[in-house]
Amino acid sequence: MRKKVAVLISGRGSNLQALIDAEQDAYEIALVVSNVEDAGGLAIARAADIPTFALAHKGVARAAFDDIVDGQLRAHAIEAVALAGYMRILSSAFVERWTGRMINIHPSLLPLYKGLHTHERAIAAGDTQGGCSVHLVTAGLDEGPVLAQATVPILPGDTPDTLAARVLVEEHRLYPRALADLVRAL
Numbered sequence: 001m002r003k004k005v006a007v008l009i010s011g012r013g014s015n016l017q018a019l020i021d022a023e024q025d026a027y028e029i030a031l032v033v034s035n036v037e038d039a040g041g042l043a044i045a046r047a048a049d050i051p052t053f054a055l056a057h058k059g060v061a062r063a064a065f066d067d068i069v070d071g072q073l074r075a076h077a078i079e080a081v082a083l084a085g086y087m088r089i090l091s092s093a094f095v096e097r098w099t100g101r102m103i104n105i106h107p108s109l110l111p112l113y114k115g116l117h118t119h120e121r122a123i124a125a126g127d128t129q130g131g132c133s134v135h136l137v138t139a140g141l142d143e144g145p146v147l148a149q150a151t152v153p154i155l156p157g158d159t160p161d162t163l164a165a166r167v168l169v170e171e172h173r174l175y176p177r178a179l180a181d182l183v184r185a186l
């Protein structure tokens, strides 16, 4: 039986697309949740006939918002959660509820460069390698145990955009594999 996965997004959804494209025997994406009502990724989900739930978080308390999302996950019998560009800090109750079953992809070689502007910071530091990490989600932002990483070279003349594009190619390879490994172990 394929495990039912929800993908949480806020933006364009290129990692969502990669997860959809790679769907095989391990998982099926049974729900896409967005906290941004016009996120590009919602169109990707609809094109793939995946149910969506979109609700702007503005004006809704964090815990209450996450309870609503959790209700959606339960209603769709979701077994694991993949954050894919979900730009919203999660409540501790939600993190606890999904501990061990929720992963995130972050565009740096964690533990380096948690948070935003990762590529800019890697270039400014003179790093010769960048990359991406998939980690279990825990209470601290981008702090959970790392499950998988991919590296790319940082080349002379790289800008945050050229580096981001090079890393993104690796994100799209890494995330489906890491998600499949996670759900197989559940």
Ligand code: GRF
Pocket: 009, 011, 012, 013, 014, 015, 016, 041, 084, 085, 086, 105, 106, 107, 132, 168, 171
């Ligand atoms: C990716 O770079 C991911 O690593 C980060 O947010 C970005 C999301 O991009 N967490 P997309 O929406 O999947 O295209």
